[in-house]
Amino acid sequence: MYDAIIVGLGPAGATAAYRLASKGFKVLGLDKESFPRYKSCGGCVSTKIDKILDFDISGTVEATVNGATFSFRGERSLDIISDRPVGYNVRREVFDKFLVDRAREAGAEVLEGRKVAAFNDTGRSVRVLCATGESFDARFLICADGASGGVARRYFGLNPKESAVSLTAEVPYDPSQVEDIHGRLFIDFGSVPYGYAWIFPKKRFLSVGIAGESRRVGGRIKECFSEFVSSHSVLKGMEIPRRVGCTIPLYYEGIPRVVKGRVLAVGDAGHMVDPFLGEGIYFAIKTAQAASDVVAGCLEAGTADTDGYQDWLSEEMYRSFSSLVRLARLVYNHPRLWYRMVEKDPQIMHRYYDIIRGEGDPEEFYRWIFSKVKQKPWKVLRGWVESRFM
Ligand SMILES: Cc1cc2nc3c(=O)[nH]c(=O)nc-3n(C[C@H](O)[C@H](O)[C@H](O)COP(=O)(O)OP(=O)(O)OC[C@H]3O[C@@H](n4cnc5c(N)ncnc54)[C@H](O)[C@@H]3O)c2cc1C
Structure with missing residues (x-):
């Protein structure tokens, strides 16, 4: 009987395995692939990652990023470069293997080439069945099977169209x-x-x-x-x-609960992706840490009350993500207007860099942008206001 089984060992799963194993729990991590494995991704990790990791990732960083050159349909090039880093470019096959290695070092058992086909929460424990025919039991199951896995999606009823x-x-x-x-x-x-x-x-x-x-x-x-x-x-x-x-x-409004009994979803498996830029690596790691801490608390107390993770999501993640849903509506419904605003006032992007760094509040940013839009002619303004409800 394991304390926890983790399905999927991308940044979310590897983090959960690392976190729980570091606290001395008996952890099994399963992934259908073998590491290093390819993951389609831009591979830019925001610098706020520095605040939440207790080990150094600099060996995996290929470039430190201080800003971007923006364009509109390949033209109107605009350099907005900050004097401080915003992100780190990594190759996912290297970065993800590095995280899996940290989990192993911390004492997690890792089995690769194990596709999880099904599981059953009996109330006292969870039985996990692999496509290989093997089965494993644990007190808790953390689903970190990413965008393509479907394990969490089916169990929690998440909408793949979002x-x-x-x-x-x-x-x-x-x-x-x-x-x-x-x-x-x-x-x-x-x-x-x-x-x-x-x-x-x-x-x-x-x-x-x-x-x-x-x-x-x-x-x-x-x-x-x-x-x-x-x-x-x-x-x-x-x-x-x-x-x-x-x-x-992406995160979406009306997202169902991702905690049920002894099963929790983290990272992409639970749609923990910023709906404006599609940033997900940081949130995969952050949600995995939060879920693991709740599971650790349950294991220590001998309970199965995992609701604390759902409460944490509502409080710490979903409020910001909701602001980013509204920002996405404004920007992507009117990309030309957005681009013109950024061209006129590059400070907009500098302020957004602060959000990426974890130093700004998305809700405040949204309100600030909206107040700028309010100064636009009434036709433009009406379009933007209407787009809030689309
Ligand atoms: C095109 C693209 C560009 C992106 N660019 C960025 C970016 O620049 N920066 C950023 O922060 N985010 C980016 N993201 C988002 C980011 O890739 C994800 O948010 C991140 O990978 C989530 O990590 P995860 O651990 O939740 O899932 P994953 O990294 O997808 O890991 C899931 C793991 O689960 C395993 N698995 C799946 N099903 C099963 C199963 N049944 N049994 C066992 N194992 C299973 C998979 O093999 C995989 O290893 C991008 C995404 C895409 C698609």
Whole structure:
């Protein structure tokens, strides 16, 4: 009998395994893949990660980012670079394996190549069945099976349509052959409905991608991707290799509970992704830590009262995410107007960098932007106000 089983060992699952094993609990982590494994991702981790990790990740960082060069449909280039870091670019195969190694070192048992097919919460414990035919028992189950797993989605009734669709490619490049792109991201608005496109430089690869809300993008993601890569100056003359499609399970209003009895969902499995930028690595780690602490408390007290995790989510995560839902509506319903505002007042982006750093309040930012919009002519204003309710 394990104290906890963790399904999926991306940043969320590896963190949960690390956290609980570090506290001396008997932990089993299961992943259907073997590490290192590829994960479609921009791979930019916000610097607020520094405040929540108790180990150093600098060995996995390929570039520290101080800002971005923005564009609108490949044009109107705008550099907004801060004097302080905003994020770290990592390669997910390296970063995720590093986290799994930390979990192992802390004492978690890790089994790779184990796809979890089903589980059953008996009330006293949880039995987990793998596609290999093996079964394991634990006092608690943490579902960290990401966007593609479906284990948490089915159990908690999460809506897969509340997602962004994306297409990405890892483009090899020779840094000496490209204009100076060090220390920045490239972000393009207007190239995809209700989303954005990006180039996140690593040492020898450019992570190139595009993502937009699935209902609005429909089947046009490939078309948008091709237009973006052909219009962006950084990618001129580069060969774009294999493209990978993936969904991004965004936080949404009316999200169901992700705690039931002895089972909890963390990270992408529970739609813990910022609905404005699609940032998920930090939130995967943060929610995994919170869920693990609640499970640890239950194990110590001999109870199964996991509601504390749901309360924490409502208080600490969902309030900010709700503000970001409203911000996304404003920005992505009116990308041209948003871009014009940023061009006129780059301070907007500097203030948003503070939010990414974990130093600003999304609700205040939203109100500040909304007050700026209120000064616009009435037709524009009416469009923005209406978009709040769409
Ligand atoms: C195109 C794209 C770009 C992104 N860019 C960024 C970015 O730049 N910065 C950022 O912060 N976030 C970004 N994100 C979001 C980020 O990738 C996720 O939020 C993050 O990976 C969530 O971590 P996780 O551990 O919850 O899930 P994952 O990293 O997806 O890990 C889930 C794990 O579960 C395993 N698994 C699945 N099903 C099963 C099963 N049945 N049994 C056992 N194991 C299973 C998988 O093999 C996987 O290892 C991006 C996402 C996409 C799609």
